[in-house]
Amino acid sequence: MKIAVLTSGGDSAGMNAVVRAVVKAGILRGCETWVVREGYEGLVRGNTEALSEQSTDNPSVNLPEAASPADGASVNLIHNLRFGDGELLKDGTGDYLGTRSLKGRYIVRVGFDDVRGWFAEGGTLIGTARSKTFRTVEGRMQAAENMIREGIDALVVCGGDGSLTGADVFRAEWPKLVEALHAEGRITAEKAQMHAHLKIVGLVGSIDNDMSMTDLTIGAPTALVRICEAIDNINSTASSHSRAFVLEVMGRHCGWLALLAGVSGGADFVFIPERPPTSESWENEMCDCIQKHREVGKRKTIVIVAEGAIDRDLKPIKADYVKDVLAERLGLDTRVTTLGHTQRGGRPCAYDRVLPTLQGIEAVEALLEATPHSPSYMIGIQENKITRIPLMEAVAMTRAVSSAIEAKDFDKAMSYRDPEFKE
Ligand code: ATP
Numbered sequence: 001m002k003i004a005v006l007t008s009g010g011d012s013a014g015m016n017a018v019v020r021a022v023v024k025a026g027i028l029r030g031c032e033t034w035v036v037r038e039g040y041e042g043l044v045r046g047n048t049e050a051l052s053e054q055s056t057d058n059p060s061v062n063l064p065e066a067a068s069p070a071d072g073a074s075v076n077l078i079h080n081l082r083f084g085d086g087e088l089l090k091d092g093t094g095d096y097l098g099t100r101s102l103k104g105r106y107i108v109r110v111g112f113d114d115v116r117g118w119f120a121e122g123g124t125l126i127g128t129a130r131s132k133t134f135r136t137v138e139g140r141m142q143a144a145e146n147m148i149r150e151g152i153d154a155l156v157v158c159g160g161d162g163s164l165t166g167a168d169v170f171r172a173e174w175p176k177l178v179e180a181l182h183a184e185g186r187i188t189a190e191k192a193q194m195h196a197h198l199k200i201v202g203l204v205g206s207i208d209n210d211m212s213m214t215d216l217t218i219g220a221p222t223a224l225v226r227i228c229e230a231i232d233n234i235n236s237t238a239s240s241h242s243r244a245f246v247l248e249v250m251g252r253h254c255g256w257l258a259l260l261a262g263v264s265g266g267a268d269f270v271f272i273p274e275r276p277p278t279s280e281s282w283e284n285e286m287c288d289c290i291q292k293h294r295e296v297g298k299r300k301t302i303v304i305v306a307e308g309a310i311d312r313d314l315k316p317i318k319a320d321y322v323k324d325v326l327a328e329r330l331g332l333d334t335r336v337t338t339l340g341h342t343q344r345g346g347r348p349c350a351y352d353r354v355l356p357t358l359q360g361i362e363a364v365e366a367l368l369e370a371t372p373h374s375p376s377y378m379i380g381i382q383e384n385k386i387t388r389i390p391l392m393e394a395v396a397m398t399r400a401v402s403s404a405i406e407a408k409d410f411d412k413a414m415s416y417r418d419p420e421f422k423e
Pocket of ligand 1: 008009010011040129130131132134135136159160161162163164165166167169206
């Protein structure tokens with residue numbers, strides 16, 4: 001099997017560990033492995049420059065025809081992928097051959113050594129992008145043609161619900177795309193037959209932990225660690241000056257980051273989208289609570305506002321407004337801190353190395369066992385076990401959460417997130 005892996009949507013810590021796990025597990029299971037740079041956009045762009053036309057900075061080197069190890073076990077050419085710098089080429093003994101630009105090449109064959117150490121790298125080294133072209137049939141047809149040209153028949157996508165939906169659309173449409181490519185003379189009948197079906201597996205890379213039917217998404221634990229570190233830093237200054245801080249944290253329509261940050265950072269009050277404050281006037285509810293904390297001797301106040309926090313009428317609750325309420329009603333010296341993109345970046349914490357590694361291995365197994373009739377799977381984790389979940393069921397459940405919130409049915413929203421949720 002020839003497996004390609006791509007990262008798509010917003011970046012999250014642990015995406016590199018996914019690529020590493022899929023590449024290593026794939027090679028160990030006898031597959032050839034590829035990475036696609038820049039998400040779906042890379043699939044659409046494909047390889048416009050032929051390898052043989054590439055130059056090296058060492059003219060005496062005769063570049064091998066295929067820039068790829070013959071098999072995983074006997075790597076004869078190492079692509080040291082630090083994208084943008086191009087490939088560093090070495091022979092089997094490690095002697096330097098030259099470098100080759102990756103310009104015009106988005107689908108790149110990789111070996112075991114290319115992903116060494118990737119578990120510790122933040123962001124995604126193969127790049128991520130949002131692709132308008134992939135949303136069109138023509139774009140997906142071009143992507144299919146590029147994949148077939150390289151002989152790829154299986155795809156691992158690591159991204160959010162949009163990316164996983166795109167993967168499912170692509171897979172469902174694949175037979176028709178192949179037929180059309182053949183009809184237009186863009187691929188041979190033999191290739192059309194060989195590539196009649198596409199195998200796809202999704203992994204959820206998202207700092208928001210907003211996917212239903214899995215307990216944790218790749219990148220969420222690291223984002224939580226970053227927020228915790230920020231709260232620890234703020235706590236000391238808040239305490240020194242007896243100040244209040246209002247922290248806005250990411251998470252979009254999901255309150256997981258805000259809630260867990262509140263628990264682990266000792267917040268006084270937390271606003272999340274799924275559980276808007278119950279009383280008519282949340283301002284009074286919050287001030288009463290903080291007043292009590294102050295009365296028992298707390299010198300500092302921390303309020304966390306999730307990015308998507310709302311009141312019972314679905315009106316956004318904004319950090320600046322919360323600050324004004326604290327300052328005016330309680331007379332607290334109050335500051336707002338928006339953590340922004342610092343929450344996304346940096347080295348993955350240990351769990352964002354373990355989770356993608358286990359899930360990447362499972363993704364390869366799921367591809368090897370896939371049949372044309374089995375559903376596309378998303379790899380999740382439920383009660384500490386790595387699981388396979390029909391991808392579109394998880395996406396539909398995730399979207400149902402947003403719809404339930406819009407309909408002000410907050411209990412239903414929670415039950416879609418967690419089937420065992422009880423009011
Ligand atoms: P994040 O949660 O970080 O936003 P995401 O995966 O949900 O990640 P999107 O922007 O929704 O991010 O999707 C990423 C890409 O997936 C899109 O730019 C597009 O190329 C592809 N995609 C999304 N939805 C579809 C769809 N319905 N059909 C085809 N492609 C899609």
